[in-house]
Amino acid sequence: MSGVDTGAPKVAPPWRAPLIVLALGLAAWWAMPDQLGLLTRIAITALFVLSLDLVVGIAGLATLGHAALFGAGAYAAGIFALRAHADPLLGLAVGTGAGALLALASGAFLLRYHGFTFLMLTVAMAQIAASLAQKARDWTGGDDGLTGFTMGPLLGHFAFDLEGRTAALYALAVLVLGLYVARRVADSPFGLAVRGIHENRARMAALGTLVIPRLLAMYTLAGALAGAAGALSAQTNAIVGLDSLTFALSAEALVMLILGGAGRLHGALIGAVVFTLLHHTAASINPYHWLFVVGAALMAVVLVPPQKAWAWLRSRLGASP
Structure with missing residues (x-):
């Protein structure tokens, strides 16, 4: 029956959002050649927050220890570059694998709990990871950080230059790929089942859904993306510090x-861009009180949800002559 509206929700193609991000990123890369370091930081942060959205927004797992997965990827990529091979793509794969492996190992234990207990256990996991990194000074550099490694040319031809041209495009490409994978998974039957677990765990279990295995698979995917973000941070900054494992980083990502806006994937990108630009701008004006600006913005979002703000803006624009 052609031309009949079945009422089924329309799902955007998984490549639409990545293409938009790629176009906007390339435009920023071309228009702001003196801000490529900021663009790289935004791309890495967006990938990290995107991975958190899979855990919090899609799976409904409140966590404050997500930085442990980011730090695992950062340290793995840095140690690999220092002791094994300086190829960026190999290091990226190692960092991605480290984040996924830590998520798989820790999630097998953590996901047996939920609610406040799960939240506190994720904090404990991040603290344990930070303590281990501090004690293993011979491998991680301890409080001094992991330094002394340099990355080889990307694909054997594109060296990491001081202006950050290669680093920005590299980070942007990984972000676009990560967003595509996350969108495909979130809109798949598996992703819809995980959303269902988020809405009503008991009902999904009664329907025969394997709750813990599905949550563990989503948590592992989020760990892989967080590990990739950590690897990018290590490779583009040529240093890994204990701050990559801290509670503060997890809280900032949240x-x-x-x-x-959680649960929509693109909200993670918007939040990362807004927060990073606010941080960059406010800190340049007053490095001691920039958190006041971020706190005010957060209060505005909580008191006036984005959906209501957009509806009000559309109504005002529609009412204007």
Whole structure:
């Protein structure tokens, strides 16, 4: 029956959002050649917050230890470059695998719990990871950080230049790929089942859904993306510090996700861009009180949800002559 509206929700193609991000990123890369370092940081942060959205927004697992997965990828990529091989893509694969492996190992234990207990256990996991990184000074550099490694040319031809041209395009490409994978998974039957677990775990279990295995698979995928973000951070900054494992990093990522809106994937990107630009701008004006601006923005989002703000803006624009 052609031309009949079945009422089924329309799902955007998984490549639409990545193409938009790629176009916007390339435009920024071309228009702001003196801000490529900022663009690289935004891309890495967006990938990290995107991975958090899979855990919090899609799976409904409140966590404050997500930085452990980011730090695992960063340290793995840095150690690999220092002791094994300086190829960026190999290091990226190692960092991605480290984040996924830590998520798989820790999630097998953590996902037996939920609610406040799960939240506190994720904090404990991040603290344990930070303590281990501090004690293993011979491998991680301890409080001094992991330094002394340099990355080889990307694909054997594109060296990491001081201006950051290669690093920005590299980070942007990995972000686009990560967004495509996340969108495909979130819109798949598997992703819809995980959303169903988020809405009503008991009902999905009663329907025969394997709750823990599905959550563990989503948590592992999020760990892989967080590990990739950590690897990018290590490779583009040529240093890995203990701050990549801290509670503060996990909390900042959660704030970014709240700013952009959890559960929609593109909200993670919006939140990362807004937070990073606010941080960059406010810190350049007053490095001691930039958190006031971020706190005010967060309060505005909580008091006035983005959906209501957009509806009000559309109504005002529609009412204007």
